[in-house]
Amino acid sequence: MKSSHNFRKASASAVADEVLGAAVGKTADLLFSMRAAAVAAYPGFEELRDWGRSRKMEVSGDLATFVRRFSDRLEAAGGAAHFARDAREAVEIVTNIARGLGAVAAVKSKSMTAEEISLNEALPEAGVTVTETDLGEFIIQLAGEKPSHIVAPAIHKDRAQVAALFHETLGSAPGLDVGDLVRVARKALRERFLAADIGITGANFAIAETGTIAIVTNEGNGRLTSALPAVQIAIVGIDKIIPKLSDLPGFLRLLTRSATGQAVSSYVTVITGPRRQGEEEGPSELHVVLLDNGRSPLASGPFREMLHCLHCGACLNSCPVYRAVGGHAYESVYPGPMGDVLSPLLWGMDVYADLPDACTLCGRCAEVCPMRIPLPEYHRKLRVLRAGLKGEAAAWKAEAPAILTQHPLLYRTALGIMRRVLSLGRRLPDGIRTGLPGAWTVCRELPHPREGPDFRSWWEKRKSCHE
Amino acid sequence: MSKPEIVERYIRMAQAAGTDVECVSGAELPGRLAELLGAVNKPPEIAALAASGWPEGLRETVEAVLVSSGFEVTMPRKEQGGYSWDRDRLAAASVGIVWCERYLADTGSLVLASGPGMGGLATLLPEISIVLSDAKGCLEDLADFFRQMEGAPPSRITLVTGPSRTGDIEATMTKGVHGPGKVAHFLLL
Structure with a gap:
């Protein structure tokens, strides 16, 4: 995918960037304290974390069965399930659907899974222009950059930078405040929504029992993307599966409190198949691309619980390293603690050899993770694993402290x-x-x-x- | 008028999330609705109205208020094969009005289930979303809603909790980014 990444080098310039540091610190601080307040206001949260973990253990313990169940139920509800072993296959599936429709314009709501397969780079080659509709992602797309946080993608930009960007690319007046900037984006994006042939979404949850996908947003762009265009394509990592519809309320509680400190987000859209006979809302075709891309092997290995990640971003907001360097220094779709572990596992230890070191083992991420993923332990395990790749002596050196303490x-x-x-x-x-x-x-x-x-x-x- | 405890809780949570909740009697509704429409709009404008889901006679009442307030009304039209919106008129609407069967005390959320003519898009595209419900529609939480659901889930269930909002620029909370900036919920008690 890319040549070996050097975190020390990539983070050196980020640490020196004061605008970046202030912007990341401000938002990460706010999200961190909002999460803390929301968790404190919900007495059963610790038990809920245990419950969530046990439900996800059930899925990761028998992943293939749950994937099959989801796709069977989705097709029974009139949707089309597609399996993609890797990023290339996923992109091929999406571009083939687009070509088959003769589509020219797509709108897209935020999806880290779509980032993972670099879908935005591939769609123009199939003759489709794609517009990001999450405000943060829209800003990033206009700037020609990559997201730097999995929940707040434009966390590294301040309002003056956004005002200058909109002035340059959308022709808005210079120096607008946040409210006016949002109105400019609303107007520009509304036109794209109404003109789009395809809506591309991710999914926060995929429910095996009913073949349902759930999309959580505050802006309403996920709802618009899945309701207006005639065709919806959802790119869903197979790790997003939960067993039953009755599990959804509990997982929503965990996700929104951990991500933004909200009891619930403004919009939760729960989709079971395309629009039905007589209905006027929703796509007439619903495609769900189930992406593996290195996930299945994790289920039977020592990093199994990475499959439980809800992509809430709480570990990023709590991480002293992430807060110091921001997301771009990780040079991966997935930054912060969850990315340190996931990136080498998905794309290879040779590519992301440095990331397990982007961690002080302080343990804050494990404290906030709604799924109780043992992230510090996984960082340490990866370091040992990496040492093993260098030869026996290095492996012994990495294990020596553990042997000593025992x-x-x-x-x-x-x-x-x-x-x-x-x-x-x-x-x-x-x-x-x-x-x-x-x-x-x-x-x-x-x-x-x-x-x-x-x-x-x-x-x-x-x-x-x-x- | 006294309200059930569960409705009181809904009101508290919904208001905390930014929804304007107002309790009215059937007799008060037309007047209050006209007041709201008059305060926020300069007619002639378009209002998007759900075609189905309403209790007996209520849609006609609402339609009459809209017309007398100077609004043109657009509704999903029933044709062969089912309902469809006039997309241009829906996109031009400044107000959307629907009936909402169920809402949740736990989070202050409206639950909009899909169905022919239910008009869900009227709660999403216009700047102002007006929603009507009665006291018996109040449920404890989403788990409760799923328990009461008969058979397979509808093609879409949407939970709406307050207005559309974003914090994507410097975590500054701003309303009305893609959906409505104002959500008004009239509870018929």
């Missing part, structure tokens, strides 16, 4: 040696002392063991005093 005698001995080495090191001249450990001391100091006995021998002495 063997008390070995741990105590190693700690004693470290203390001695470090106190010896203090007497060395500065240049040698900081130079020796290499990259470790670029932006931090070596620990200074205190003089006198270590805690363990101190404690042994105290204990005998008390007895």
Whole structure:
């Protein structure tokens, strides 16, 4: 897909960009605190997280069956199910449908899965112009950029930048405020909605029991995209499946509170097949492209719970690394903690070798994840896995701390040696002392063991005093 | 007039989400509706009206208020093969009015189920969405709605909670980005 990505290099310029830092910090802070308030206001939230995880475990434990059930029920409801093993197949399916219809214009509501298969680059080649209709995505499309957050794609832009962009590309007056900018976008996008032949959406949930998809938006663009054009194509990762319609209320509670701190988003559209006999709303054809693209193998491996991700973005908002560098430095559709894990798994460790290191193992992401995905543990596992790819010695080095902590005698001995080495090191001249450990001391100091006995021998002495 | 506790809760939640809720009697409705229409519009304009779903006689009442307020009314037309909107007139409408059978106390959401002539798009395209319901339509939550649903789900169920909004520019909450900037819910009690 792309040559190897260097996170250290890509993040260096992002850290120095003050506008970016302020914009990302402001929105991430707000989303983080809104989530916290919404969770605090809902007493059963912790139990709900456990429930959600167990429902997703059921699906990831038997993924193929649930995929088949979903597609059977979708077809029974009059929809068309398509399977795509990878991005290329998914793009082919969509462009073939578009060509078959002779379509020239598509509107699209926000879909990270469509980003994952680079659909926007492929549609023009099939003669279809595609317009992003989520305001954030529309801004990004006009700017010729990529989204930098899975929920708030234009998080890295401030209002002055958006006003300048609209002035340049849509001919609006310069220096507009947020309300006027939104009105400009409404007018421009409404025309595109009415003219579109195809509506392309993602789905937040795909319900196996009924072949239903659910789309959650605040703007209403998901509803318009799925209601106005004659044909709807939904690109749905097979990880979006939940077992039953009766599971939807619980998952909606988890998703909207985690994503934006809302009890519910403004619009939840629950679609079961195309429009029926006599109805005046909705597409006459509904296609659902079920995308695998590396997901099936995850179900039977050590990273199974990545399939439970709701793409709510809570881990991004809580991550000190994401907040410092923003989304673009990750050079992946999926940034932040969930992206650190998912990107190497979907596109290869060789491409995203650095991402498991874009993590301080602070654990905030695991605290907020509605599905309780053990993200810090997965980062660590990926580092070990990566070391294993480099050879046995590197793998042993990566595992060494784990082995040490599991063997008390070995741990105590190693700690004693470290203390001695470090106190010896203090007497060395500065240049040698900081130079020796290499990259470790670029932006931090070596620990200074205190003089006198270590805690363990101190404690042994105290204990005998008390007895 | 006293309201059931569950309706009180709905009103609190819906108002928190930005929906304007007003309780009226059947006799008060035409006057209040005319007041709202007069305050927000400069006729002649177009109003999009659901064709089906209404309790006996209510659609005609609403239509009469619209006409006397200076609005032209567009409705899904019944032709061979079912209902269809006049797309140009729907797109030009400044107000949309529908009957909403069910709404949820838990989140303050309207539940719009699809069906021939139900006119769901009238709650989406115009700047102002006016929705009418009665007290017995109030349910606890979405789980309750699914439990009461008979058979397979309709082709679409839409939950509407407050106006269309976005926070995509600097997380500044702004109303009316694609859908209505104002949602007014009249509860007939």
